[in-house]
Amino acid sequence: MNAFPENPNPPIPPERSGAAAEHLGAQLDSQASGPTEIPLSELSVSLAPPPANQQPQDPAWNALDLIRLAVLAVIALIASMFAALFVARWWLYPHWSLQEVARVPLVVIAGQILAYLFIFAYMYILVTRERGRPNFLAAIHWNWPSSFAVYMAGGVVLSIALQFLASRLPMPKNLPIDALFRTPSEAWVLSIFSVTLAPLMEELLFRGFLYPVLARGMSKGAAIFIEDPGRARGVGLTAAIFVTAFAFALMHGQQLTYSWGPVLVIFLVGVVLTMIRAYKNSVAAGLVVHIAYNGTISTLMFIGTDGFRHLEKLGQ
Numbered sequence: 001m002n003a004f005p006e007n008p009n010p011p012i013p014p015e016r017s018g019a020a021a022e023h024l025g026a027q028l029d030s031q032a033s034g035p036t037e038i039p040l041s042e043l044s045v046s047l048a049p050p051p052a053n054q055q056p057q058d059p060a061w062n063a064l065d066l067i068r069l070a071v072l073a074v075i076a077l078i079a080s081m082f083a084a085l086f087v088a089r090w091w092l093y094p095h096w097s098l099q100e101v102a103r104v105p106l107v108v109i110a111g112q113i114l115a116y117l118f119i120f121a122y123m124y125i126l127v128t129r130e131r132g133r134p135n136f137l138a139a140i141h142w143n144w145p146s147s148f149a150v151y152m153a154g155g156v157v158l159s160i161a162l163q164f165l166a167s168r169l170p171m172p173k174n175l176p177i178d179a180l181f182r183t184p185s186e187a188w189v190l191s192i193f194s195v196t197l198a199p200l201m202e203e204l205l206f207r208g209f210l211y212p213v214l215a216r217g218m219s220k221g222a223a224i225f226i227e228d229p230g231r232a233r234g235v236g237l238t239a240a241i242f243v244t245a246f247a248f249a250l251m252h253g254q255q256l257t258y259s260w261g262p263v264l265v266i267f268l269v270g271v272v273l274t275m276i277r278a279y280k281n282s283v284a285a286g287l288v289v290h291i292a293y294n295g296t297i298s299t300l301m302f303i304g305t306d307g308f309r310h311l312e313k314l315g316q
Helices: 014-033 040-046 063-091 105-130 148-167 176-180 184-194 197-225 229-252 260-280 283-304 311-315
Strands: none
Touching (some): 105 184, 148 283, 197 283, 260 283
């Protein structure tokens, strides 16, 4: 018996060759008439997600981008403050010196609002244009919380608890921020600003942009010394939370003359807000708590000063 036949492809029987020819002709006709439908099993291969090493970087920005953002923020604040000063002196206070105009709270707030608009515009361009993430909110992990009222209540509780703590800490009698509350109109503007644009920009800067870069970098750094990946990530995230909170407190330090009592309170606020961002994966959740925190302070001030009519009571 020959195990290797001379013709490994035996001839097709005549009755089958005709059927094969008809099938081949039908295929050629269908191809000539138009594109054929691709089976789902074949299409799923092309729609499969890219390998892990090809996944988009999260966050899309890096430490160098943060440095550029910080430099631009400082330049925007300085330029906007000078612009607000010169405009206010030209239109509203033509006989005042620039030093006197600079002490007007509404002028200071106007400069900050202008700077914040420039900073937000650069954030949006950085994410959507430079880093190719057209969905800005998804890129920063905005993620509106489902239980809005719970976070509002949490902000109120946090504010009352930390105000109680502040009453037990050494606090300076006069802080630079107190000088901004001179008239009822200024108190109203500052209160509105403290529950709208101010917390929004602070959450975007610290919890939206700074924290994820710190978390990624510190987790990688911890992995060098800790073999367990889960434990290394936990150490990195914890360090990132505290560093973000420290930067948050440092930004408010000038308004508080860097007194350790009020700065400690702001640091604890930053820790709570960053923990919410870390464990709930939501910048918006922290923003809700932040708004409720500031809103509670403004409400207590409103009540304590008889509707902002007796601001001299703030010192008491």
